[in-house]
Amino acid sequence: xxxxxxxxxxxxxxxxxxxxxxxxxxxxxxxxxxxxxxxxxxxxxxxxxxxxxxxxxxxxxxxxxxxxxxxxxxxxxxxxxxxxxxxxxxxxxxxxxxxxxxxxxxxxxxxxxxxxxxxxxxxxxxxxxxxxxxxxxxxxxxxxxxxxxxxxxxxxxxxxxxxxxxxxxxxxxxxxxxxxxxxxxxxxxxxxxxxxxxxxxxxx
Amino acid sequence: xxxxxxxxxxxxxxxxxxxxxxxxxxxxxxxxxxxxxxxxxxxxxxxxxxxxxxxxxxxxxxxxxxxxxxxxxxxxxxxxxxxxxxxxxxxxxxxxxxxxxxxxxxxxxxxxxxxxxxxxxxxxxxxxxxxxxxxxxxxxxxxxxxxxxxxxxxxxxxxxxxxxxxxxxxxxxxxxxxxxxxxxxxxxxxxxxxxxxxxxxxxx
Amino acid sequence: xxxxxxxxxxxxxxxxxxxxxxxxxxxxxxxxxxxxxxxxxxxxxxxxxxxxxxxxxxxxxxxxxxxxxxxxxxxxxxxxxxxxxxxxxxxxxxxxxxxxxxxxxxxxxxxxxxxxxxxxxxxxxxxxxxxxxxxxxxxxxxxxxxxxxxxxxxxxxxxxxxxxxxxxxxxxxxxxxxxxxxxxxxxxxxxxxxxxxxxxxxxx
Amino acid sequence: xxxxxxxxxxxxxxxxxxxxxxxxxxxxxxxxxxxxxxxxxxxxxxxxxxxxxxxxxxxxxxxxxxxxxxxxxxxxxxxxxxxxxxxxxxxxxxxxxxxxxxxxxxxxxxxxxxxxxxxxxxxxxxxxxxxxxxxxxxxxxxxxxxxxxxxxxxxxxxxxxxxxxxxxxxxxxxxxxxxxxxxxxxxxxxxxxxxxxxxxxxxx
Numbered sequence: 001x002x003x004x005x006x007x008x009x010x011x012x013x014x015x016x017x018x019x020x021x022x023x024x025x026x027x028x029x030x031x032x033x034x035x036x037x038x039x040x041x042x043x044x045x046x047x048x049x050x051x052x053x054x055x056x057x058x059x060x061x062x063x064x065x066x067x068x069x070x071x072x073x074x075x076x077x078x079x080x081x082x083x084x085x086x087x088x089x090x091x092x093x094x095x096x097x098x099x100x101x102x103x104x105x106x107x108x109x110x111x112x113x114x115x116x117x118x119x120x121x122x123x124x125x126x127x128x129x130x131x132x133x134x135x136x137x138x139x140x141x142x143x144x145x146x147x148x149x150x151x152x153x154x155x156x157x158x159x160x161x162x163x164x165x166x167x168x169x170x171x172x173x174x175x176x177x178x179x180x181x182x183x184x185x186x187x188x189x190x191x192x193x194x195x196x197x198x199x200x201x202x203x204x
Numbered sequence: 205x206x207x208x209x210x211x212x213x214x215x216x217x218x219x220x221x222x223x224x225x226x227x228x229x230x231x232x233x234x235x236x237x238x239x240x241x242x243x244x245x246x247x248x249x250x251x252x253x254x255x256x257x258x259x260x261x262x263x264x265x266x267x268x269x270x271x272x273x274x275x276x277x278x279x280x281x282x283x284x285x286x287x288x289x290x291x292x293x294x295x296x297x298x299x300x301x302x303x304x305x306x307x308x309x310x311x312x313x314x315x316x317x318x319x320x321x322x323x324x325x326x327x328x329x330x331x332x333x334x335x336x337x338x339x340x341x342x343x344x345x346x347x348x349x350x351x352x353x354x355x356x357x358x359x360x361x362x363x364x365x366x367x368x369x370x371x372x373x374x375x376x377x378x379x380x381x382x383x384x385x386x387x388x389x390x391x392x393x394x395x396x397x398x399x400x401x402x403x404x405x406x407x408x
Numbered sequence: 409x410x411x412x413x414x415x416x417x418x419x420x421x422x423x424x425x426x427x428x429x430x431x432x433x434x435x436x437x438x439x440x441x442x443x444x445x446x447x448x449x450x451x452x453x454x455x456x457x458x459x460x461x462x463x464x465x466x467x468x469x470x471x472x473x474x475x476x477x478x479x480x481x482x483x484x485x486x487x488x489x490x491x492x493x494x495x496x497x498x499x500x501x502x503x504x505x506x507x508x509x510x511x512x513x514x515x516x517x518x519x520x521x522x523x524x525x526x527x528x529x530x531x532x533x534x535x536x537x538x539x540x541x542x543x544x545x546x547x548x549x550x551x552x553x554x555x556x557x558x559x560x561x562x563x564x565x566x567x568x569x570x571x572x573x574x575x576x577x578x579x580x581x582x583x584x585x586x587x588x589x590x591x592x593x594x595x596x597x598x599x600x601x602x603x604x605x606x607x608x609x610x611x612x
Numbered sequence: 613x614x615x616x617x618x619x620x621x622x623x624x625x626x627x628x629x630x631x632x633x634x635x636x637x638x639x640x641x642x643x644x645x646x647x648x649x650x651x652x653x654x655x656x657x658x659x660x661x662x663x664x665x666x667x668x669x670x671x672x673x674x675x676x677x678x679x680x681x682x683x684x685x686x687x688x689x690x691x692x693x694x695x696x697x698x699x700x701x702x703x704x705x706x707x708x709x710x711x712x713x714x715x716x717x718x719x720x721x722x723x724x725x726x727x728x729x730x731x732x733x734x735x736x737x738x739x740x741x742x743x744x745x746x747x748x749x750x751x752x753x754x755x756x757x758x759x760x761x762x763x764x765x766x767x768x769x770x771x772x773x774x775x776x777x778x779x780x781x782x783x784x785x786x787x788x789x790x791x792x793x794x795x796x797x798x799x800x801x802x803x804x805x806x807x808x809x810x811x812x813x814x815x816x
Contacts, residue, residue: 025230026637030737030801052793098734098804104811107731119311121346121375122302125234130348131374142733144742170743171733181256189234192302199308202406202814229434323515325550325579326506329438334552335578385460393438396506403512406610433638527719529754529783530710533642538756539782589664597642600710607716610814 004071007045007061011037014180015047016056018095023054027097036081037093037180042066044085049075079150084176088159091176093183098172101194106167110139115167117193125189126164137190138166165190208275211249211265215241218384219251220260222299227258231301240285241297241384246270248289253279280350287354288380292363295380297387302376305398310371314343319371321397329393330368341394342370369394415453415469419445422588423455424464426503431462435505444489445501445588450474452493457483484554491558492584496567499584501591506580509602514575518547523575525601533597534572545598546574573598616683619657619673623649626792627659628668630707635666639709648693649705649792654678656697661687691762696788700771703788705795710784713806718779722751727779729805737801738776749802750778777802
């Protein structure tokens with residue numbers, strides 16, 4: 001494994017703070033999920049594989065070249081993070097979590113290709129200016145070939161996506177933003193929409 | 205932006221304490237919600253826009269004139285808070301949260317104009333003297349024109365409302381009380397009624 | 409109001425510890441619930457009315473005569489606590505909470521007079537020796553005349569009840585035990601049974 | 613009771629840390645659940661009976677001979693832990709919890725003999741290499757004769773089981789791993805699968 005420089009302490013703390021929040025909500029069970037923050041045009045800090053996301057320390061975050069290969073010890077999903085940074089220079093942080101509502105809906109509504117919500121005030125948390133709008137959270141197929149999957153992300157999501165997140169079917173939610181605070185707000189906003197949508201489906 | 209005096213530390217702490225509680229319950233996702241306390245006949249302290257409601261500090265709360273305009277940096281929903289203080293001198297605190305049960309029911313039962321509950325002991329938490337009573341939590345339409353919406357609140361809710369709260373459709377719950385403790389008790393009591401009512405609807 | 413001696417610090421802390429636990433679970437919303445511990449044959453320590461059950465301090469617990477009248481400032485439900493201590497000398501602590509599952513089932517199954525569960529290992533937490541058993545959690549009608557209601561508790565529950573708890577319809581769960589630890593175990597065991605039973609009803 | 617040596621502090625802390633986590637999730641209600649870690653080929657540290665699993669201290673964990681008898685003061689389920697260590701030398705920790713989803717599904721799907729899940733990314737948390745797989749979590753009958761039950765565990769689970777856990781019908785989840793961290797990951801992964809599966813059953 002290439003010797004990598006340590007991530008800046010401020011960035012490690014931003015990632016660790018989101019990890020503590022996500023763990024308190026039960027959104028990163030079984031060491032699942034992974035988080036990253038852009039350092040600059042060329043580099044990003046990414047969580048290593050297999051760590052408890054509720055107790056991230058300096059040794060749990062690695063610095064990677066956005067255009068480079070993924071070194072050993074990193075999550076298999078690292079290519080998805082790097083593809084998002086490559087494709088959209090406005091993205092500063094990417095957070096991936098596993099929630100029950102997101103996982104169930106990503107399977108149930110995969111044939112439709114998205115989870116569609118209408119009329120929620122919470123649409124404003126992901127950048128819309130009014131609740132009088134429709135949000136389509138894309139559902140991509142899951143695949144263990146994450147280099148192929150990163151290509152799908154580039155093809156389907158690309159730059160300036162209308163919704164700052166997508167679901168992988170049977171897998172979980174990716175969301176991003178210009179800053180770690182924006183990415184967290186988008187994770188929370190999308191998860192709230194998914195939780196409400198699942199409740200509404202139960203009432204049918 | 206007009207230079208505003210700082211809110212008294214005791215009031216900031218009352219608002220921050222409710223924020224920590226609401227965040228621990230998951231009721232203010234994605235920086236949603238906003239909270240206020242009346243200072244006197246003319247002024248109220250109101251949370252600024254876009255802040256993490258689980259970590260409110262002195263800089264996150266602004267002092268506003270109840271009869272004045274809403275300065276920049278405040279939430280678009282500030283006019284609703286001010287209308288409640290103007291209309292009912294007995295109101296000392298207003299808390300607005302986004303819960304899954306409240307949001308789902310506010311959409312599902314909007315045609316009825318209210319969520320109606322019967323026979324719960326929890327009715328006593330919102331000022332009734334017996335469970336042998338009916339509670340109607342009004343559902344108002346949501347609107348991005350919050351000055352118009354504040355007018356609707358004045359028209360529909362007004363002074364001495366029988367229930368100390370209402371739902372905005374697809375949006376969330378407003379509740380109030382003479383003190384911050386009363387407003388918190390009303391938020392908790394109404395949310396419990398909404399959670400029970402949603403469970404009962406699932407069993408149908 | 410009669411001047412009452414303070415409750416022993418150890419008893420206050422036992423009650424406060426249960427209160428913190430119950431509040432963390434969301435089982436005492438809106439200052440609901442009340443808790444008590446027997447001091448001796450003649451006296452019990454009981455929480456005062458209207459306090460935040462997650463932050464109980466020495467001033468929030470009063471000493472009462474088990475055979476005496478209920479002084480001002482005490483919860484209207486105090487007579488139910490005292491009746492349980494009078495009727496069964498083996499009872500050392502009584503905890504009353506408001507949970508969503510208990511409230512919904514207490515309304516839905518009131519016509520049957522009880523919530524009946526079969527075959528759960530959790531039956532052992534409330535004193536049974538095997539899961540091959542049936543538990544019937546009694547449902548009593550709710551009533552604002554708590555002196556009358558205390559009489560119903562004496563008549564329906566009495567000494568050495570087979571299940572250490574009951575539901576008040578539309579109101580909540582009472583449970584008790586020889587010690588505060590036993591009463592807490594019974595609250596937790598009964599609430600788990602109620603939560604499982606409600607899930608099973610949803611699947612029908 | 614035989615005088616037993618104390619468990620090593622590091623092992624007590626590993627068990628206590630899992631206990632705090634499980635209690636925070638509500639997975640060990642009413643002092644239910646029990647946890648153990650292997651010390652070496654011959655001995656294991658096991659939690660004593662009837663303790664609060666969220667506050668485990670040195671006196672709450674006993675050292676037992678894996679091939680020996682179960683001394684007084686230990687949980688009736690201790691034989692199941694010892695059987696797992698005897699049958700599979702690769703097992704280093706065994707955690708048993710009571711969750712609502714696991715309990716409900718263990719009853720509802722007992723006729724099928726297992727809970728079967730397909731296509732979840734979370735399958736990878738329990739040792740599979742791809743989501744394109746089927747997981748069958750065995751459901752064993754519950755029995756108060758835990759020596760007989762331990763024999764069933766040996767017969768049905770044995771060495772190198774394809775899934776590192778099983779359900780006891782109406783009772784709860786057992787899961788294990790080479791280390792305490794692995795066993796926790798397996799508990800979390802299996803519980804997530806059970807929670808998702810229960811949600812999907814509700815949507816049918």
